[in-house]
Amino acid sequence: MSETVRVECPECRTTHPYTPPAYPCVCGAPVVPPLVPGAPGEPVTHRSWADEWVRVRCGACRREADWPQPELGCPCGTVLRVRVRPLDPVQPTPSPETGPTRRIPRPAPVPAPDAAREPYRPVTIRTARDAVDAAAHYLRWLGFRDVVRPEERLADGVDLRGPGLVAHVDATTRPVELRAVECLWLNGLSTSSAGAVFALAGYAPDARSCAEDVGVALFVVDLTGTPQPLNTHAEALQRP
Structure with a gap:
């Protein structure tokens, strides 16, 4: 469940409640960026593609992926980046049989609805x-x-x-x-x-x-x- 935090705009000193959006992981579980409570917002003065994403780990399957960086618009006109907690290191899980770390399998995408199919008949491409x-x-x-x-x-x-x-x-x-x-x-x-x-x-x-x-x-x-x-x-x- 998304947690609401208070974000202060450093430009006008107004404090805003902010609830981060949840995104669906490929395993089906909702993923919410973990915010830093009480951290002031960071004014966006310029944009780059790398700054638009933040690394987040799914709490269900432990899969890491890049998700949109949380942002908040202040009425004073400032766009604020909301600070996200950095990822904690993943602790290896020893296997009782062999000792090495077990690897988490990658979830598969949504399967096609129908199982029975006739032979595929292609459509020629000209345009x-x-x-x-x-x-x-x-x-x-x-x-x-x-x-x-x-x-x-x-x-x-x-x-x-x-x-x-x-x-x-x-x-x-x-x-x-x-x-x-x-x-x-x-x-x-x-x-x-x-x-x-x-x-x-x-x-x-x-x-x-x-x-x-x-x-x-x-x-x-x-x-x-x-x-x-x-x-x-x-x-x-x-x-x-």
């Missing part, structure tokens, strides 16, 4: 619209029957939506970059949905690493319209 259609066709084959394409292409990077799923389709000749994966992941957080990305030209190394960390499934698609899983989360979606 960018064909690529989106092929991804939608594939997701429905996986079991996400209600996946639809929004009538308008919005700036949020989501090309397909369905119950419990958001997807981005990149039909360009450039590898998908980190920002596209992060944007899709954040869109999934807002609706507690799994995320999947389909790309014709693959992914930048940091995009692949991020997707593995935050639970986004990555697929590469050839021009025959056949997606291939590229990470563990995609493999988990593909399994019946």
Whole structure:
């Protein structure tokens, strides 16, 4: 449960109650950034991508991930970063049989709703619209029957939506970059949905690493319209 703390603005000396938001871990448990009680807010004078994230550990599965840095807007016009307690070191758990530390298994993403499937029949890709259609066709084959394409292409990077799923389709000749994966992941957080990305030209190394960390499934698609899983989360979606 989120704990409310008092945050003082150092610019106008006004104290505000602040309750941090809870985010869903890939294991399904809510994750709340642990705040430092009584710590004054830090005015945001400039922004960088690294400052927008904070490392938090899930209390249920002990998995660490980067989550949005808590912020609070003061009526005086100052935006305040709310201080988060740094992570405590993870204590190793000795195994009675062998002695070494037991590794915590990585949680799998949400499985596809249907188990029984017919052989997949791909949709040939000739245009960018064909690529989106092929991804939608594939997701429905996986079991996400209600996946639809929004009538308008919005700036949020989501090309397909369905119950419990958001997807981005990149039909360009450039590898998908980190920002596209992060944007899709954040869109999934807002609706507690799994995320999947389909790309014709693959992914930048940091995009692949991020997707593995935050639970986004990555697929590469050839021009025959056949997606291939590229990470563990995609493999988990593909399994019946």
